[in-house]
Amino acid sequence: MTTGRSRCVALFVLVAVAAQAASAVVSDGLLPNGDFEQGPDESQMKDTRVMSPNAIPQWEISGFVEYIGSGHTQDDMILPVPEGARAVRLGNDATIRQELCVIRQAYYSITFTAARSCAQAEALNVSVTPDFGVLPIQTVYTSSGWDSYSWAFKAKHSTVWLSIHNPGHEENPACGPLVDFIAIKALHPPHHVQAGNMLRNGDFEEGPHIFPDVPWGVLVPPMSEDLYSPLPGWMVLSDTKVVKYVDAAHHAVPRGARAVELVAGMECALVQEARTVPGRAYRLSFSVGDGANGCEGTLGVDVYAGQTRATASYESRGTGGHRRVELDFEAAEGLTRVVFHSSNYHMKPDGTLCGPVVDDVSLVPVHRHAARRLRM
Template sequence: MEFMLILIISCSIISFAQPDFLQNPDFELPPANLAENLTSTFVTLQENNTIPGWSFEGLVQYVISGKDVQLPGNGHAILLGEDGKINQTFKADSNNQRFLLTFTMSLGGQSCVANASLIVSAPDSEFHFSLKQNYSKGHLDSYGHQLGSWGGAEEKNLVLQSEAIDIDPNSTCWPIVDSLRVKAVDPTLNDGLLNNGGFEVGPPFLETSSEGVLLDSVSSQVQSALQPWTVTGTIKYINSKNYFIPEGDAAVELVSGAGAGIQTTINIPQDSSHVLEFMLGDANDSCLGEFVVGVYAGSSTQNFSIQSAGTGSSKKYSIPFKGGSDRTSIIFQSYRTSRREDGIFCGPVIDDVVLHSSGALGHNFPVAIFLVLALVHLGWF
């Protein structure tokens, strides 16, 4: 039994979590030449200030948690004002890996007419983030993003900069960023017929947050932080530490209502028969009501529903289908919008998506043969 467990683990997807890719990721090390006994929440940085690990341009303010702004951890962050930008160069390790980023964003300012956007960029990617309303408690959201793939001890530059949406800078709430985490994962997923169906490989979860990680719409598998799944609407990547997860350590919650979903494409022979299995449930986040999810597998379409008491439950479903003439799509899409009593958006949880070949042992057949041969070699049979 122990040997079988070791073999199974060795065949699983390997991910590498290295929280020290970035220096001073929580901005707990204050800028140099900062005045002592500060009473202000926002301190504008000048040319003689340097942020350990970071460079900056434009209007950048050091934020100290107080009555005006509540921040996680020890309570320090960076506000990116007009033309504000921070950047840090970090080095990849020797392997070719895919780098995923999680960060928190909130808004600083009073009497705001419009929100500012945050641009996050690396050599292989650029994405515009806007603060979501009513997706997390306290208006402090965590976001996930894929920075790109590289290796060979290359140095890469991570840039975060503000982008004004309103033409009047005095009416704009500028973004406050904090708690940045970069994780490296193996870019080669090999999880049977359907990769990452348990959603175990995704952006890092933050130790300072009990909320999930929001993933915005991204239509490219290459740019998705949840490869090989793309996202429509907004979904929340959740973990077993803070939510009910049907299987494993992570799952996805479709939170932005009707139209929110995930999808991927697979290569299977034309007219081949398959069965798609998945878990549908609720995240134990007080989300009540009936969830309705449309599932598209090849040419087959079916709606599935579950009545949620908001206390954590799940049910396994399946849908048979046949492979198409081209790449076959697998799609999960929410058909209803749900909110908790406190107004936070919520929705159905999708997890443990598995694809089987009908009338055969399916994608586990090669693994089963390998295990049997290994056990015979050890004299167990």
């Protein structure tokens, strides 16, 4: 015969297991229904517009949200879906959001794929309260029209809401960005420099999630210094342009599995600051090359180390390859800013932007007599 005590114990165990399952920390990769392949019932839609706030499994919506199938047309224009069969379109004041269980005080990056559908100056507001970022998506970096973007946050609570919002208001309320493939990745920011390199994440191995079946890499947007970078250790300085985070599965990478492609010419800079001793000599070393993505020509990189500037170039045939560059300089201040940007604008034969690949960046002290020399 079951006693009251045993029933209470069994009930407690069941409640504990259920609570643990409900509060499982989100794992790296695609969010639940992050590809939107699970859609609303027809009764919850009016044509392509989703009418119920909970109609898309795992998501809450508000505003003018459409559920788009691959091949959907608008004014004789086909709205493609990058992978799978479904995506969402965020029209006027539209928001999609999902509740996530995370580790409090941990750092995370969000990767999602988006495409412009109407206006020339579309943007998306990505937020996890109290942090937010407005990501400009008017520049297209792929021939398909779809780009993958990244954004990072520090979890202030163990349960957070991730929201993606279209702040635009167009005459056609359906106009707005298409969104698909939303993923998360826990970041491990290198707070301390490693032995033999004064720069953090100089090999770019720590960064946002890259979708394995998407060949175009991930864009790291511009940010101010008080925000969290999806590329730990590095800042991207620009008004609207980005750098591209690429992987060895789809690009030629000088070393390791990840690198950065400078795709926005002189409008965007990759930056990191390092503590230095004024008057002491240092050597900045890095690899420059091409990503084997058809980006041909003289790929130049302007590099700054404090007050010292130099230009390094790589003659590219668009098939991969790189060279090692060393810049010796004398620190002028206690904090030296290392800056990389492309010397010029480059385009592939399909008309999309490209540029030099930078990887394996290191900064080390050297003997004084070596200062102010560029070696290639």
